[in-house]
Amino acid sequence: MPHKPSLGSLTVNAGAPAPKNGEAFRKGPEFASTFHLSGEVGSQSYQYGRFGQPTWTALEQGIATLEGGETIIFPSGMSAAAAILTSLVKPGDTILLPSDGYAPVRYYTEQYLVRFGVHLRTVATADIDSFDFASIDIALLETPSNPMLDTFDISAAADKLHKQGGILAIDNTTLTFLGQQALALGADISMCADTKAVNGHSDVVFGHVATQNAQLCSKMRDWRKYSGNIPGPMETWLVHRSLSTLDVRLERMCNNALLLAEALSSHAKVKTVRYPGLPSDPSYLVAQRQQKLFGFIISFELASKEAADRFLQACELVYEATSFGGVHSTAERRARWGTDKIADGVIRFSVGCERPDDLLNDVMHALEQV
Ligand SMILES: Cc1ncc(COP(=O)(O)O)c(C=O)c1O
CATH class of the missing domain: 3.40.640.10 (Type I PLP-dependent aspartate aminotransferase-like (Major domain))
Structure with a gap:
């Protein structure tokens, strides 16, 4: 066949x-x-x-x-x-x-x-x-x-x-x-x-x-x-x-997201990380069963509004913007909209198609500035 x-x-x-x-x-x-x-x-x-x-x-x-x-x-x-x-x-x-x-x-x-x-x-x-x-x-x-x-x-x-x-x-x-x-x-x-x-x-x-x-x-x-x-x-x-390129984009984005989520979850300056692909995440079991991909969005919490703003300003590869799903990584302090009941220091991060090592470096470097 x-x-x-x-x-x-x-x-x-x-x-x-x-x-x-x-x-x-x-x-x-x-x-x-x-x-x-x-x-x-x-x-x-x-x-x-x-x-x-x-x-x-x-x-x-x-x-x-x-x-x-x-x-x-x-x-x-x-x-x-x-x-x-x-x-x-x-x-x-x-x-x-x-x-x-x-x-x-x-x-x-x-x-x-x-x-x-x-x-x-x-x-x-x-x-x-x-x-x-x-x-x-x-x-x-x-x-x-x-x-x-x-x-x-x-x-x-x-x-x-x-x-x-x-x-x-x-x-x-x-x-x-x-x-x-x-x-x-x-x-x-x-x-x-x-x-x-x-x-x-x-x-x-x-x-x-x-x-x-x-x-x-x-x-x-x-x-x-x-x-x-x-x-x-x-x-x-x-x-x-x-x-035509959705599959290849998603593959890079989701692989990058898992790498970043793992690095963020063991970082001293990060209070909590939400990513359905982390076995410790409350969404992991359902995601593993019903999803074909774990996704390209990560939400993580820094100590305060100021810490989150400093992180966003220190990123070079990651643009500060709302929306998600682009080839370029974007992030924002989600509470700035006042529409979601979330902590002031929460960053919604949409992971893009940049090379994994560059992205990881950029995020780790930005966290050092927090
Ligand atoms: C989950 C979800 N549904 C629907 C929409 C609405 O889409 P649009 O902005 O294209 O109208 C958005 C936009 O951010 C979204 O995030």
């Missing part, structure tokens, strides 16, 4: 045109609002730019192969989250969100959905395994959570929700489909802010959802069409171009 290529290998050409003599390997972005459309309106593949267009289709087909479900792309991670929450809930439904997840998803729900009779409940990610889902209609949860990297068992949560007809959506941004196959684990929807690792070059804001459920898919696709939350062809093409 021929060897079945891994998802990592499939990523290289996912969504690219089939090989044909004389044709280019890749197509460029197609800029179109209007398509020739004569006669009755029916099954024509493209009709109007807000409904669908070829550059979207190529990327959606590419990601669908890797997610294992039909994919819809969006102009940001937030619009992907909004598509799930807005198109799938009805008045009286209860949404469950993580209390320690990406805060704007909670703000969106509070500001735009609760006033239409939707209820919001929250739960800390570390408490999800023992949570009673009885009153929940739809849950949009993150594992590992961000920034503190707690985990929960996706299959167990999906089983509990499905018993009562509920929907489980996973925000898979911190790992991507190569790091965690949310649909195969039982989630109904896998969502990702492709702004982060999938695009990975800090130059595009983007998102997608994927699902095997045709009904959910059609509701979210209609929401995109009628709300006009559509991605531009240039951004779509840039994300598709980046997709």
Whole structure:
């Protein structure tokens, strides 16, 4: 039997045109609002730019192969989250969100959905395994959570929700489909802010959802069409171009992250380190079982706000910035946003593709300045 290529290998050409003599390997972005459309309106593949267009289709087909479900792309991670929450809930439904997840998803729900009779409940990610889902209609949860990297068992949560007809959506941004196959684990929807690792070059804001459920898919696709939350062809093409190197980038990023996490965890100036790949980490057992990668984000605590600021200023290879998942290492003192309940000295570190020895040197040198 021929060897079945891994998802990592499939990523290289996912969504690219089939090989044909004389044709280019890749197509460029197609800029179109209007398509020739004569006669009755029916099954024509493209009709109007807000409904669908070829550059979207190529990327959606590419990601669908890797997610294992039909994919819809969006102009940001937030619009992907909004598509799930807005198109799938009805008045009286209860949404469950993580209390320690990406805060704007909670703000969106509070500001735009609760006033239409939707209820919001929250739960800390570390408490999800023992949570009673009885009153929940739809849950949009993150594992590992961000920034503190707690985990929960996706299959167990999906089983509990499905018993009562509920929907489980996973925000898979911190790992991507190569790091965690949310649909195969039982989630109904896998969502990702492709702004982060999938695009990975800090130059595009983007998102997608994927699902095997045709009904959910059609509701979210209609929401995109009628709300006009559509991605531009240039951004779509840039994300598709980046997709080809996702596997190789993640490999370097995650290997670097483990090396750094190990070094940080035995450093005298570091109070605590969270990284799901450390056997001592509370997330290790779940991560080892359900993740394909341990990830590229590390959170660690220094003695104070001042110590964390000094560390960030002393880094040379590591840029101070919010966001994560880029080829370049970035870090920030997360409490500066006031959105997460975390200590003042906590650094969220997104490990990039620099050479491991250089990165380790830079971080150890910066810690000496603390
Ligand atoms: C886990 C998570 N989900 C969703 C989002 C939203 O993505 P975007 O900024 O592309 O709207 C972010 C952004 O930081 C995120 O970290």
